[in-house]
Amino acid sequence: MENFLRVARLALRRRGTFALAAVTSLLVALLWGFNLGLVKPIIELTFSPHTPHAHLDSLIHSESQRQAQLQQQIDALPQTDASNRARLLHELDDAKGWQGWLQAIVPTLKRILPDHSFKALVLLVGILFVATLIKDGLLVANMMLVERLSQLAVFDVRRNLFRSVLKADVADLSEDRSSGLLSRFSTDLASLAHGLNMLLGRMLLEPLKIVACLVGAAMISWRLLVVSLLLAPLAILLVSRLSRSIKRANRRALDDSETMLGMISEAVIGIFAVRAFGMEAYERRRLHAHNKLAYRRSMRITLYNALGRATIELMAVVIISLAMLAGAYLVMNQQTTILGIPIMDEPLSLGSLMAFYALLAGVTDPARKLSEVINFLQRGYASADRIFDVLDRPVAVVQKPKAIRAIPAKPALKLENVSFSYDGETQVLRDLSLSIAFGETVALVGPNGCGKSTLLNLLPRFYDPTEGAIKMAGLDLRELHLPSLRKRLGVVAQSALLFDDTILANIRYGSPRATDDEVIAAAEQAFAHRFITEKLTDGYQTVVGERGSNLSGGQRQRILLARAILRNPEFLLLDEATSQVDLESEQLIHRVLEEFRKGRTTIMITHRVSTLALADRIVVMDGGSIIDQGTHDQLLKSCPLYLRLQQSHAAGSTRARVA
Structure with a gap:
């Protein structure tokens, strides 16, 4: 709930x-109570034998009689009965105050109300209609304002969540399933918006409507109201226990939805593999299992929600039943006590009783709506927790407050005793040292899993070394301004991504100010x-x-x-840039690299002899360490591993050409 309240505080900033x-x-709550309270004058006008003006005069006369009776009771009390005397004196003061208020307002009411029962009734019904119209207009405005608050808060959360994802460590993003992040941006944010709307809307409006009704009922008889609400604490206890179960069930349902989304995404992305291996039935069974689990979770949430609603409605019926029995007893017997307990100061009129019933009934509708809110709130709580799991995740690769922006031109690169581990246990790079002069072309070769790509990923600070340091112009990369560092780098990887946009936009990506001619x-x-x-067909578009x-x-x-060339970097990083292209494309890329590498440092991962020919130096890696380095011809003679790699690659290329 704490995370949900953090989002609520974003909304309250407006x-x-x-x-x-x-x-x-x-205002909606006050008009809700006012409309229900109109039952009293409408009933009394309908069944009263007096005209409206005479009825108003009778109210003042009744108060005068009540004051006389109280004064007689006070005079009859012995001087030693101080407690009863104080109680009766207090009631007498209240009666005088009420009579004074009536004497002040009755002349105004006489000017407004016709002295004809039916015409006065028409006027009251007209007031009821106008009040309802105003209430509904205010309700529309309230709904729009609440939706604005919730959507703006979610707007901020979505923006912050995307910023957090862009700043997150690559290691964390690699561990997170893409479906998990997408689920947070779609399902969780939608649930959060709905929950926030419920909190700022119904959770504010409905309790106010309940309070308005309870205050109105208390004005008629607060003691009768207390008798009616004896079982209310039990209902609150039951609903609070159900709400905790709903939150747990919603959290599990959201996790299951994320898993199912990931499974569907994998099946769609890997559709060729699914069909090639005839795994359609297997994928259908997987989906069926997840779908069945999601169905069960949803049904459990529905059960809890239904039980909460049923509990509220049952308790409401019990409360109203108690009020009906107690009120009917007082009216039918013209009593002011029940079982010797004082309930009324004077006998209850039929109009007051009907208004009391109406106000209690008016409590049930907002109470029922509050019971429906519980599920949305608990789902919002669970979604907020999942979102802030990402937002609050610490970032390891950060820029220091006073990072160095001014990096010398044409810097040399030096790796000093660099070690790295993804999980803190298995070393991927071990005590690796390497110096690269500016303008040099260095190729990294070695068997799969030897740490080549990891080494390349340390240079843009996708990761930081667990031990040692990487220096540019003698400056530790961790001391440099991160955007200034990455601006000097151009990366072309085998798995690099083109975005679903035009070719012009994809080439310009990373160089947004480049003109069309430069692209x-x-x-x-x-x-x-x-x-x-x-x-x-559409060229660059x-x-x-x-x-x-x-x-x-x-x-x-x-x-x-082309994207890397447009960026014109000082360092070009190539990770198997020609491993999955045809011979014509490889030759064209080779020509590009042969020209473009001049005047900049190039570090590339490749096993193709044609590309290795571009390298000034070849570094052979195995088991996270450098085992040898030199030219192609030198390594063929001095490094058995390099010789085996080249023979294996040559054999593979021959088989590919024969095929």
Whole structure:
């Protein structure tokens, strides 16, 4: 609940809107109680033998008689009975105050009310209609204000959540399923908005309506009201216990929904594998199992919600039944006590009793609506907890407050005793040291899992070394201004992403101020301009599809190279940039790299001999350590592992060409 209240505080920052929402809620509640309270004059006018004006005069006369009776009781008491004397004196003061108020207001009421029962009744019904119209107008305004508060608060949470995701450690994002994050942005934020709407709307309005009705009933007889509400604490206790169960059930339901969304996403993304291996039936069974579990969770939530609603309605019927029995006893017998307990100061009239019933009945509708709110609130609590699990997650890779922005031009790169572990136990890099002069092209080779990609990911500070340091121009990367560091880097990876946007926007991504001419020049340098203008219908305005699915592997890589060229980085990082492209694309990319690497430091991961030929130095890695380095010819003679890797790659290339 604490996290949910944090979101509520975001909404309360809009003080003007909240104040208007609170005022409209109060006015709606007052008019709700006023309309129900009109039952009393309507009943009394309908059944009274007197005209309206005579009836008003009789009210003043009744108060005078009551004061005389109280004075007689006081005079009859012995001087030693101080407690009863004080009680009766207090009642006498109240009666005088009530009579004074009546004497002040009756002349005004006589001017307003016709001295004809039916005409006065028509006037009261007209007042009821106008009051209801005003109440409904205020209710519409209240709903709009509450929705504005909740949507603006969720707007802030969504913005902060996206910022948090963009700043989160790559390790955390790798561990989180994409479906989990998407679920938080969709299902959880929707549940949060609904819960917040309930909190600021119904949880404010409905209790005020209940209070208005209870105050009105207390004005008729507060003692009779207490008798009627004897069982109310039991209902509150039962509903509070059910609400805790609803919150747990909602949290499990949201987790199950996230799991099912992930399973569906995997099946859709991997549809070729699903069909190729004939796993449709297996995927259907998986979905059926998750779907069945989600159904059971939903039914449990519905059961708890229904039990809460039934409890509220049952208790409401019991309360009204007690009030009906007690009130009927007082009216039918013209009594002021029940079992010797004083309930009324004077006998209860039929109109007062009917108004009392109406006001108690008026409590049941907001109480029923509050019971329906519980499920939405508990779901909102659970969603807030899931969202703040991401928002409150600490970030390991952070920029220091006084980070260095001015990085010297053409800096050298040096790795000093670098070690790294993803989980804090298994070392992926071990005590690795390497110096790279500016302008040098270095290739990293080694078997899968030896730490090549991890090493490359340390340079843009996707991760930080667990031991040692990486320095640029003698400055530890952790001391540098993070955007200034990454601005000097251009990354082209095998798994790099094209966004579902135009080719122009994808090349410009990372260089938003680049002109169209500069984008086209970068595409020409990457040998992408020809296929863009000749093979694509809309040229640079062609939308590439999700993850660039409308382009071939070679075309995607050339777009990514154009993006890096447009950025004009001092350091070019290539992770298997030519591993999944055809021979023609590989040759074109090779020509691009041969020209573009000049005047900048290039670090690339590759096993292709043609690409290795571009390297000034080849670094061989195994088990997270550097075991040898040199040129291609030198390593063929001095490094058995490098020789085996090249022989394996050559054999694989031969089989691929034969196939």
